[in-house]
Amino acid sequence: MEKTLKSPIMHFFVLISLIALPLWGQAAAQRVTPSEIMGFEALDKPVISDDGVILAVEVKPDRGDSHVLVKNINTQQSFTLAGGIKPRISHDGRFVLAEKPPTLWLLETTPKAKKEKLPSGLILLDTVTGQITQFDDVKQAEFNEQGSSFALWFNPKQDKSPAEDKEAHSLSLEVNEFDKGSSLLLLNLMTGQRLTIDHVSAFRFDKQGHTLAVAQNDITHQFHQVGLVDLAALKLQVVKSSSNKQIGHVALSDNGQYFSWTWGEAEVPPFGREYALSIMDRKLKTITLITDANKDHWTLNRYSALQFSTDSQRLFLGRVPQVAPEPMLKSVATQQDLFNIEMLRQQRDLVVWQGDDERIKPHEIKEYDKELTRNYLAVLHLKSHQLVQLSDQKVPDLAQTDLEETPFTASLLAAKRYVLASSDLPYRKMITWAGFYRDFYLVDLNTGHKQRILTQQPSEQVPSLSPKEKWILYYQQGNVFLYDIVKIKRFNLTSQLKVPFADEDHDYPSNAPNYGFGPWLADDSAVLVYDKYDIWQFNSDSHTGLMLTAGEGREQKIQYRLVDVKDETQLPQTLVKDEPILLHGYNEQTKGDGFYVAKVSQKGVKTLMSGDYKLTALAQSKDADRLVYSKQRYDLFPDLYTSNMLSPQINVKQTDFDAQKRRLAWGQAELVHWTNGDGQPLDGVFIKPSHYVEGQSYPVIVYFYRFMSDRLHVFPDMKLNHRPNFAWFADNGYGIFLPDIRFEIGRPGDASVRALTSGVQHLIDMGLAKPDAIGLQGHSWAGYQTAYVITQTPLFKAAVSGAPVSNMTSAYSGIRHGTGLARQFQYETGQSRIGKSLYQAPLDYVENSPVFYADKIQTPLMLMFGDKDEAVPWEQGIEMYLAMRRLGKPVVFLQYKDEPHHLKKYPNKVDYSLRMMAYFDHYLKEKPAPEWIMQGEAYQEYQRD
Numbered sequence: 001m002e003k004t005l006k007s008p009i010m011h012f013f014v015l016i017s018l019i020a021l022p023l024w025g026q027a028a029a030q031r032v033t034p035s036e037i038m039g040f041e042a043l044d045k046p047v048i049s050d051d052g053v054i055l056a057v058e059v060k061p062d063r064g065d066s067h068v069l070v071k072n073i074n075t076q077q078s079f080t081l082a083g084g085i086k087p088r089i090s091h092d093g094r095f096v097l098a099e100k101p102p103t104l105w106l107l108e109t110t111p112k113a114k115k116e117k118l119p120s121g122l123i124l125l126d127t128v129t130g131q132i133t134q135f136d137d138v139k140q141a142e143f144n145e146q147g148s149s150f151a152l153w154f155n156p157k158q159d160k161s162p163a164e165d166k167e168a169h170s171l172s173l174e175v176n177e178f179d180k181g182s183s184l185l186l187l188n189l190m191t192g193q194r195l196t197i198d199h200v201s202a203f204r205f206d207k208q209g210h211t212l213a214v215a216q217n218d219i220t221h222q223f224h225q226v227g228l229v230d231l232a233a234l235k236l237q238v239v240k241s242s243s244n245k246q247i248g249h250v251a252l253s254d255n256g257q258y259f260s261w262t263w264g265e266a267e268v269p270p271f272g273r274e275y276a277l278s279i280m281d282r283k284l285k286t287i288t289l290i291t292d293a294n295k296d297h298w299t300l301n302r303y304s305a306l307q308f309s310t311d312s313q314r315l316f317l318g319r320v321p322q323v324a325p326e327p328m329l330k331s332v333a334t335q336q337d338l339f340n341i342e343m344l345r346q347q348r349d350l351v352v353w354q355g356d357d358e359r360i361k362p363h364e365i366k367e368y369d370k371e372l373t374r375n376y377l378a379v380l381h382l383k384s385h386q387l388v389q390l391s392d393q394k395v396p397d398l399a400q401t402d403l404e405e406t407p408f409t410a411s412l413l414a415a416k417r418y419v420l421a422s423s424d425l426p427y428r429k430m431i432t433w434a435g436f437y438r439d440f441y442l443v444d445l446n447t448g449h450k451q452r453i454l455t456q457q458p459s460e461q462v463p464s465l466s467p468k469e470k471w472i473l474y475y476q477q478g479n480v481f482l483y484d485i486v487k488i489k490r491f492n493l494t495s496q497l498k499v500p501f502a503d504e505d506h507d508y509p510s511n512a513p514n515y516g517f518g519p520w521l522a523d524d525s526a527v528l529v530y531d532k533y534d535i536w537q538f539n540s541d542s543h544t545g546l547m548l549t550a551g552e553g554r555e556q557k558i559q560y561r562l563v564d565v566k567d568e569t570q571l572p573q574t575l576v577k578d579e580p581i582l583l584h585g586y587n588e589q590t591k592g593d594g595f596y597v598a599k600v601s602q603k604g605v606k607t608l609m610s611g612d613y614k615l616t617a618l619a620q621s622k623d624a625d626r627l628v629y630s631k632q633r634y635d636l637f638p639d640l641y642t643s644n645m646l647s648p649q650i651n652v653k654q655t656d657f658d659a660q661k662r663r664l665a666w667g668q669a670e671l672v673h674w675t676n677g678d679g680q681p682l683d684g685v686f687i688k689p690s691h692y693v694e695g696q697s698y699p700v701i702v703y704f705y706r707f708m709s710d711r712l713h714v715f716p717d718m719k720l721n722h723r724p725n726f727a728w729f730a731d732n733g734y735g736i737f738l739p740d741i742r743f744e745i746g747r748p749g750d751a752s753v754r755a756l757t758s759g760v761q762h763l764i765d766m767g768l769a770k771p772d773a774i775g776l777q778g779h780s781w782a783g784y785q786t787a788y789v790i791t792q793t794p795l796f797k798a799a800v801s802g803a804p805v806s807n808m809t810s811a812y813s814g815i816r817h818g819t820g821l822a823r824q825f826q827y828e829t830g831q832s833r834i835g836k837s838l839y840q841a842p843l844d845y846v847e848n849s850p851v852f853y854a855d856k857i858q859t860p861l862m863l864m865f866g867d868k869d870e871a872v873p874w875e876q877g878i879e880m881y882l883a884m885r886r887l888g889k890p891v892v893f894l895q896y897k898d899e900p901h902h903l904k905k906y907p908n909k910v911d912y913s914l915r916m917m918a919y920f921d922h923y924l925k926e927k928p929a930p931e932w933i934m935q936g937e938a939y940q941e942y943q944r945d
Contacts, residue, residue: 049093052624090147146209318375509835818870866899
């Protein structure tokens, strides 16, 4: 269904949104309240057109429907797409597309069973005419590469029953949803012409903007065909048709010469259907069946996707070792079946855990769907028709691929001779206690030969293949190495340098990772590498390092990084000699950011802009010299600015959502320095109350996790959730303290105690904090710390702990139900920082567990858990609650039903936020206690109206 708005929503940008208040910035400061927070709008993932003219961004309130703001940067004309999210812009910038999900009202008033079936719509804006067209029940929408055409794929309509459909053939009593096609509307955006194609199950635009490939399937009417649409004339040419061959995936080469598709027997259910591969050479007008796709114990299935290489010389495809029918359990059909032993055993509901399973069963179950759809990539060389298998059961993953998304990345499609692959198979069992590792391989596209280059490499430390495929760069145990592919030789680039390349702040019981790699030079002659502060350029041939930033980073404590905001569909950035490059810098001392410029192959950095604010590069136009970035402080909303790429200091402010903040009472944030009891210097942020009076002390909420001082210039998250809302607490007379924690392996709890108590004491000494009105709030890892800290000190008057581990001895072998992983690795190598197994160091687990010291608690505690927590077993909250209950300690436990690790249901977010405020108000401000604090609440079941 399609609707065209006769009166296009078109206005100048001073009208920020449909719900904008006209007196923003004019009225006296208003109080920050939960209602104000609900309506406070944030900006999410701005995009800019390839020509740098059209800017679009989603505007999201904490509660309510989003809208998309679209702005012409040249004319300053802007548009609002009410209810829109996730904007996309056509290549020429003329059209903007936004998804339109069901409204909040519709979601809240629709029965739960029907919510998933609520249709989503789509909004199309013509930025030249201002015309807005809405489409309903859209499954998928895409612009072609040039932005001249637009495809709308609708959800399948409810089919007629076979009895009603007299044309249905006898074999089509029930059609699997996977096989069903639906209508595709194709629009020529230049001429307004349109073409509707029925029963479409797959489609693909070419890169040149000339052609659309479509697969059409209607098993009920024995109709199956693949075709090509001329986008200029909007005419469909049928390439191949059949009465019984279900069409699968389709692909078009970038040069338009080749068209490929998969097909299988329609009468076979899709789960067990084997597919074949055909390719059309449009230049020679020939169609070839690629028989090699189904030989040597390899074949294709319904998940076997296709994609041509960037140079149109190769076709990448997914294959599987076999296709088998879907496993089925027999149902009881006769009286005798009720007593049939084999039949009874088939009805069992059992999962068998075996000690040598490569994955523990919860993890295996979580990975089941992904493994079910797993394909192993192969490549077909089009000139020779040679098919080469690249990944297999022993080396299943190409390093550039992500099985949950498309397996075809820009790097893979641009490869000429080599790609990187990896396998975690040798290390899957040890994931349980040691974390994630992989072997990495170099794979030859011509032969499929795999050469292992790295063994037991941490999974997140992925090597980098140079653009010309001559070198591999990787990091291992503190040093950066270069691997010569031709000579099969390794070179340590950093062993003779006095600068560390390992993370200098790493405080986990594992090898420190590196700071990452920058781009390669396009000719493979050099590559950029980061240490903590500076950027190095290493020469591939001489293996020598040139410090581009000339040591200024380490000297001034500025962390320099190259600005790269290309989207994931583009090839990784490459550089050329003497090219000017934009750098982002973070000043570790002031916590402020800056933009800087340097030149490839030359020493030195020039400051473009820097100050007491945070800068974030957000988007960059592909074909024009335009950058989109935000600038923020605690008291400055992160509005959007545009500039030329290398002159961000000369900018135009494109939004003014800070007007929301200007009408509210707001505090200020300042940096605090102190030294803990071990003489270790620490930083933190103190947010002053909105109506702060110099010399007056205030109740203080301490909120923390690990490093927090880098939030000095971060605008607070204006949401109601599992965290205290800083602006709301500040306007209610609280100071908020965000201290850094530096942990000690084996003693994480004690390290937290030392940092927090010394930091709070420093605030008391400064006269900022009331000694008898200090509250502590943390969630997850900080929830654990909160629970532990109050067992060690009476400093805090009240504490709120969300989703804490209270007993490391029982949590050690708990399950993270979100991933199915065991928690052991978190203690032995990860965040919990014990560094040994429970069996090697049982006392360390006991000594870091709050529950064993609950008798020492003098601080009232409010615990919060969702009882479907997917990260921390919620029974950990029960253990802490029962210990304090048994000991007669003041404790309240909030159990939010059917909630995960972070609250998702908005009523629960509001409730928790209000209870948190009331809890601290009572204990820190001596306000009357709500009855639920003192008396609890009786369990009650309710009828829903």
